[in-house]
Amino acid sequence: MKYLFRKKPLSLLLEEMRSDNRLRRILGPVALTSLGIGAIIGTGIFVLTGIAAHDKAGPSIILSYGVSGLACIFAAFCYAEFSSMVPVAGSAYTYAYATMGEFLGWIIGWDLVLEYAMASSSVAHGWSHYFQDFIGLLGIKLPKIIANSPFDFNPSTGKLVATGSILDLPAVLISVLVTVVLVKGIKESSIFNTLMVIVKLAVVIFVIVLGVFYIKVENWFPFAPFGYTGISVFGSTLFGQTGSGGIPLGMIAGAATIFYAYIGFDSISTHAEEAKKPNRDVPIAILVSLVICTFLYMAVSAVLTGMVPYNQIHVDAPVSKAFSQVGLPWAQFIISLGAITGITSVLLVLMLSQPRILLAIARDGLLPEGFFGAIHPKYRTPWKSTILTGIFVAICSGTLPLRVLAELVNIGTLFAFIIVSIAVLVMRKIHPEAERPFRSPLFPYIPIASVLLCLLLMFSLPAENWYRLVIWLAIGIIIYFTYGRKNSVLSKMQMKSEK
Numbered sequence: 001m002k003y004l005f006r007k008k009p010l011s012l013l014l015e016e017m018r019s020d021n022r023l024r025r026i027l028g029p030v031a032l033t034s035l036g037i038g039a040i041i042g043t044g045i046f047v048l049t050g051i052a053a054h055d056k057a058g059p060s061i062i063l064s065y066g067v068s069g070l071a072c073i074f075a076a077f078c079y080a081e082f083s084s085m086v087p088v089a090g091s092a093y094t095y096a097y098a099t100m101g102e103f104l105g106w107i108i109g110w111d112l113v114l115e116y117a118m119a120s121s122s123v124a125h126g127w128s129h130y131f132q133d134f135i136g137l138l139g140i141k142l143p144k145i146i147a148n149s150p151f152d153f154n155p156s157t158g159k160l161v162a163t164g165s166i167l168d169l170p171a172v173l174i175s176v177l178v179t180v181v182l183v184k185g186i187k188e189s190s191i192f193n194t195l196m197v198i199v200k201l202a203v204v205i206f207v208i209v210l211g212v213f214y215i216k217v218e219n220w221f222p223f224a225p226f227g228y229t230g231i232s233v234f235g236s237t238l239f240g241q242t243g244s245g246g247i248p249l250g251m252i253a254g255a256a257t258i259f260y261a262y263i264g265f266d267s268i269s270t271h272a273e274e275a276k277k278p279n280r281d282v283p284i285a286i287l288v289s290l291v292i293c294t295f296l297y298m299a300v301s302a303v304l305t306g307m308v309p310y311n312q313i314h315v316d317a318p319v320s321k322a323f324s325q326v327g328l329p330w331a332q333f334i335i336s337l338g339a340i341t342g343i344t345s346v347l348l349v350l351m352l353s354q355p356r357i358l359l360a361i362a363r364d365g366l367l368p369e370g371f372f373g374a375i376h377p378k379y380r381t382p383w384k385s386t387i388l389t390g391i392f393v394a395i396c397s398g399t400l401p402l403r404v405l406a407e408l409v410n411i412g413t414l415f416a417f418i419i420v421s422i423a424v425l426v427m428r429k430i431h432p433e434a435e436r437p438f439r440s441p442l443f444p445y446i447p448i449a450s451v452l453l454c455l456l457l458m459f460s461l462p463a464e465n466w467y468r469l470v471i472w473l474a475i476g477i478i479i480y481f482t483y484g485r486k487n488s489v490l491s492k493m494q495m496k497s498e499k
Contacts, residue, residue: 004101029281042200044262045301049304062253075450077440080440096423107476149402165230
């Protein structure tokens, strides 16, 4: 048991920062904030708003974004403290390894792999539908057989249904294109992302300013048609209404559905090793990007549910279709183009983050370093794991429906936030002397509030997500005991010292 809970020393983490086998430090506060906004603004506004409003919360989706944003702000303070202390790749995995031991570190690292892979896949899926909406305005329509995933989830019946397609080809192609860009390098990816962020912020402001004039107040009533709760435990609803298949409904259930729209700030911490001044820039980028995006999310969801009755909102391309529904096809053209740009930047940042999680795990010997830790000699990027990520995302986005992908991401993200918040409490206890350029305010109340609020949202997800998480973690445990435990760098160091 002592080997399972051996902790990675803080001194070893700091030593890794000074090694030659590290990523290039070229990102300033503006670039990091842009990466955060690039990952946050996009799918949440352009895709998830439709699902959450239509299926779960109605107009109270406005409050759902506020609740999710509050949970993220609490978790963001914890992330900011850790990333300023230990600015290396790995995010929550690294923080858990240093505070709660190797086994729990591996568990959260494996969970992050699920989070980023499924997030990237759902974003690629959303990109595909906006792309098809855009080319549809030009009179081009893809054959049905390559326009969607093979099956979808019907919330009215609680069952999977065939779509008549065999593959979502646009989702596959965008995944491949982004992979090529990411292998090229972080600097080029950052510049590309910044340009896309400018475009999509302009489109989001356009949506808010123009949409205000088409709001019908009566569309906001009833404001919470499914209530303000929607809390369940493993499929048994405790508070609120229940939909088909035992799915919880309500404002809190809506918050759980759209939660992963905020994971952009988590991706900032995965790039701490590439920040010029990580102790200062990473906390600034995390908090600034989160505040900006929470305001924009609430504003757009208010406009959307005011323009169109919640039960008439289009699920796959809600924002552009809303303007079409009120007789503004020219606005639909602009929004679809902006959504394509915005969602591309989200996909870029998420697929940029995934290989860096794998890199951190491989450096510790828990995955084969020859593959997952390989840094390209010219581009200085983890190119092999980037290509593997691209292949995995292309397969998932091309074959799995959006509703399944989105909720898989949410439970993984919430689990990661809980671990990081607990890790801050633990680190303050075991290393009170450590330098903390940024300290979480109102300690210990902020980390405790983060844990409780994230647990509340986890219990607001359908029971199937818990089963999928358990299966994924079971696979991870098998990998750890068959490979990671005996190849761990710490294990080899301890064995050498014991001899």
